[in-house]
Amino acid sequence: MAVSGARPLVSWACDAEQVRGRLVPEREMPPRSPFRRDCDRIIHSTAFRRLKHKTQVFVFNEGDHYRTRLTHTLEVVQVARSIARALGLDEDLAEALALAHDLGHPPFAHAGERALDACMAGQGGFDHNAQSLRVVTRIERRYAQFDGLNLTWETVEGIAKHNGPLTDRGGRGIGRYLGGLPHAIEVYSAQQDLELWSHASAEAQVAAISDDIAYDVHDLDDGLRAHMFTLDDLAGLPLVGEALGEVRGLYPGLGVARTVNEVLRRVITRLIEDVVAEGTRRAEAAGVASAADVRALDHPVIAFSDAMRQKEKALKAFLFSRMYRHERVERVMDEAKGVLRDLFGHFIAHPKDMPPSWHDDLDQLDDQRLARRVTDYIAGMTDRYALDQHARFFDLTPDLR
Template sequence: MSVGMAAHRSVYACDPDRSRGREFAEPPSRTRSPFRRDCDRVIHSTAFRRLKHKTQVFVFHEGDHYRTRLTHTLEVAQIARALARQLGLDEDLTETLALAHDLGHPPFGHAGERALDACLRGHGGFDHNGQTLRVVTSLEHRYPEFDGLNLTWESLEGIVKHNGPLTARDGCPVGAYREQGVPVGIAEFVASYDLELWSFSSLEAQVAAIADDIAYDAHDIDDGLRAGLFAIDDLKEIPLTARIIAEIDAEYPTLDESRRGAELVRELISHFIGAVMMEAHRRLELTRPSSAEEVRNQNEALIVFPDETREAEAAIKKFLKLRMYRHERVMRVMRDAEQLVFDLFARYQSDPAAMPAEWLPPENRAEGEAERARRIGNFIAGMTDRFALTEHQRLFDSTPDLR
């Protein structure tokens, strides 16, 4: 039995003692299970530390109280562990996937991702899930015998497939990847190390994915309220949040707005977790998987919102999209951030020596256009917001203020 094994593990949980192993064989740890070891490697990675200065919605210097990629990631991990514990899943694997899920995000949130995708359009585009896989399999340089973190198969699978299968059994892309194909970083890796893109992921990965939705729905409401982009009573247009607000007001009629908002966020998270657990138990009772492999071979995900909650969650996302993500204050900053990324990419293409020496190819090795573009993309994707700003200030006469 692996060290650190949970006191109760469901039959459909991933078992670290039955892990499919690592791409590069390593002797087992005497004190940690394989999944705990994965989690520790993520926490100690350079990419994880960089998350503290990467945008969630608001750029870092807009205020200390807004979420960053790091604080968002920690909130996802807390929710994911709570779900995993109730379902008897492997908490170490669940935590690994929650902590790793945003390692591939570039600076400036989705604005940075859009800009990099456009810059790399002729070379496979940019996908943050594919970039996360690239980070943990090649871009981290911390170990003497391999690049990346050499995570277990189960961790790599969960990173890639936490939102569901990427292909059908015949290899044809499905879902969000039907039109543009499997991201190049993922396609290249699975050509030599099969992650079975056609199957669903483990329950641990499914839990991490839905915890991400719960966390950012709730904390984006919290950040939006703090920023004054909307008021608590504006959320009454959504039936679920209207009911929660009414219950709060009935119990605490004199509560100040700050505590009223915090209570709304807390109750919303509790509601979502309860709904997910109810639906998970219903689907597990119907399908009765007896192993993690049977979970992977299901025809649908087992960790999802029930229909009514899914509609409510979609309504919250629609509200946030209109009132927060597309708010002129946010859009103005993100437009400037996109242009900053475009500027950096173009400068590194025209003047490769502007990049640090460790990011340049060896002098005796020829490099094609696609390889050079991907290398530049990897460098920019790893930047924090403030390093990207500092680089732009170093290379250009004028840099946007992003405020």
């Protein structure tokens, strides 16, 4: 049985001693496992540092205490390691996937993603999960032997399959990819078969559900801080309302800030406990005995129970209506989309206004490849840099607050 540190792994965990390798073969470097090296490479990447100044929900100038892409990512890591440890999975692989899951996010959160997707309509579109793959396999340039970070197959697989299988066994897109695969995934798959028809490893599934848990709970915190709703507004929500009633019963008269922390502590604990229990139940019911068995299932092994899924769905619906579609957030994000659209149009017309490091073979690029080059450049920007660049080329730049 494989070992991560001193803890034995379950038989259906990914075994760091039996990795499928890297696209460019390298000598491994004990005592760090291949998955630990993946974590370290991601942490030292330029794209990871930029997450500090990329929007989660609120743009940077709205306050210092709101989540950024970086703080969100670190919270996902904490949840993922907790679940992986409880289940006996490889914590380093779960961490690597949590660290990498948002590397491809453009500035201004999902509004920025929608803006770039519209700009790239008819040219492969833009998908932040696919862009994360592009970052770690192509855009990062830190090593003499290869572009990207040359991560293990298991980590690259988990990044590509963050939302589950992308194709059927015949290679035809399924679900959101019925119209075709994102450009970055299609290009990379020609180099290395990621078995896009199958589920990813249990560790990758842990990272994906940890993403949901982290933003569900901590967007509640940010929404309360921004006065978009109150604790009393949460009283009727399943799970959250239950935790609120418990805290108020135990600590009558407790201040709002401490009440919020006590409530969210309980919510995140119960979500994690549910995933651990359901994952254990599903693995036993399916009789999985290896990581290959997990990939071959027709359903994920890591999930919420049916009862918890309904509660989590209600929480998401509340956040969607009261926070993500709040007039204040939508107004700022509409202006942010305009910033990225303007930048895209400008750099398509004036590609040499990009930094010199982006000028390679500019004169030889066809329209589609130029559009992809410009998109890569804009997607890598922080919120601040995007606004600075807009102010450089346009007379009026929104304040975004």
